Amino acid sequence: MNAANYRSFADDWERRATIRTRPRRLLEDDTKFIFPLCRQPLVLTATFLEHCPQWRDFVLVQSFYKFINDVVIFETEIVDKTARNIAKNRFSPAFPLACRYDAMTVMVDEDYHALVALDFLQQAVKMTGIEPLDLPGQIELSRALPAAQAQVPAHLHDAVELICVAIAENTVTHDVAAFSRDDSVKSSIRGLMADHLFDEGRHARFWTQLVHIYWQSASPEDRDSIAQALPIFLAYYLTNDLQKSFDLHLIEHLDISADTRLALRNEIEALAFPITHQHPLIGNIMGLLQHSGVLQTASVAQALSDYLPVSGGLA
Numbered sequence: 001m002n003a004a005n006y007r008s009f010a011d012d013w014e015r016r017a018t019i020r021t022r023p024r025r026l027l028e029d030d031t032k033f034i035f036p037l038c039r040q041p042l043v044l045t046a047t048f049l050e051h052c053p054q055w056r057d058f059v060l061v062q063s064f065y066k067f068i069n070d071v072v073i074f075e076t077e078i079v080d081k082t083a084r085n086i087a088k089n090r091f092s093p094a095f096p097l098a099c100r101y102d103a104m105t106v107m108v109d110e111d112y113h114a115l116v117a118l119d120f121l122q123q124a125v126k127m128t129g130i131e132p133l134d135l136p137g138q139i140e141l142s143r144a145l146p147a148a149q150a151q152v153p154a155h156l157h158d159a160v161e162l163i164c165v166a167i168a169e170n171t172v173t174h175d176v177a178a179f180s181r182d183d184s185v186k187s188s189i190r191g192l193m194a195d196h197l198f199d200e201g202r203h204a205r206f207w208t209q210l211v212h213i214y215w216q217s218a219s220p221e222d223r224d225s226i227a228q229a230l231p232i233f234l235a236y237y238l239t240n241d242l243q244k245s246f247d248l249h250l251i252e253h254l255d256i257s258a259d260t261r262l263a264l265r266n267e268i269e270a271l272a273f274p275i276t277h278q279h280p281l282i283g284n285i286m287g288l289l290q291h292s293g294v295l296q297t298a299s300v301a302q303a304l305s306d307y308l309p310v311s312g313g314l315a
Helices: 010-016 046-051 053-087 097-128 140-149 154-180 187-217 220-237 241-251 258-270 282-291 298-303
Strands: none
Touching: 010 097, 010 187, 046 053, 046 258, 053 097, 053 140, 053 154, 053 187, 053 241, 097 187, 140 154, 140 220, 154 187, 154 220, 154 282, 187 282, 220 298, 241 258
16 A cells, blocks of 8 residues: 555445534443453452452542543553644655545544543542552653664654554554453443544554555565564563552452452562563454564565564465
8 A cells, every 4th residue: 555545434434423422421320340350460369359359449439430430541641642643744654635635534533432431430430439650751662662663763753653643543452342341340340442443543553554554665674663663662662560559559448357358469570461462462463563574575575573473474
């Protein structure tokens, strides 16, 4: 694909974007979870189940607040910034007007997702009476993006940002899809996730197209420079350090014995999620790099060889 073959989704956005088609969703006061148990390892530890299961709902509510906070940071501080610069022709490389128009719709969608997320946070506080603890000021992408950009010359910072945001948007789509299918969670929250997914599928295709357009025009030298930045990005992006820090912070706010607190800390510290080709998001990331043409570049395949299955990823 080159810029002349770019397929705009403007008409689809006009007909189907959730900001145009979805009513406000209201949080139900029922017995279903506000956050999936499987996404909060703390409540599944042996120590928690044996010694403080009464704190489960508090932990899940706080985990929901963190999720909302992460969404707001991701949508308004990172994706919005990249899309805005593309839309306003402040990005290098510059993209055609059709791409820039679509980037503007991405901005609108992402800010709307953040607005809806904050609405749910307010509803949850009112319903549960549980105020949010201090929430992280960063997400993994906040650290991963500058770490990757630091590996390349300044003229490639925008290109690295484009590729990293494209990776993040594609993995968010995967993550949100899993959340939306969890029947243990309140219907309104699954609906929120389904709405988000509806827009993110369109966004994922948009970013894939833009990466494809850029990569076709990039020089071999620039491609090779970017290749060396991608493993750095993945190492920061796929870490669970921020989640672990949040869980340790949560433990400090539980009214439990010192022995139980220490045991919980030890169990959380022991959790390990190795970043290999078996990581649940790696397949999704490699799919994006494959479909956009990036992974077909030899230097990229070599740089990411640790993340590819033994059989390779260039078929």
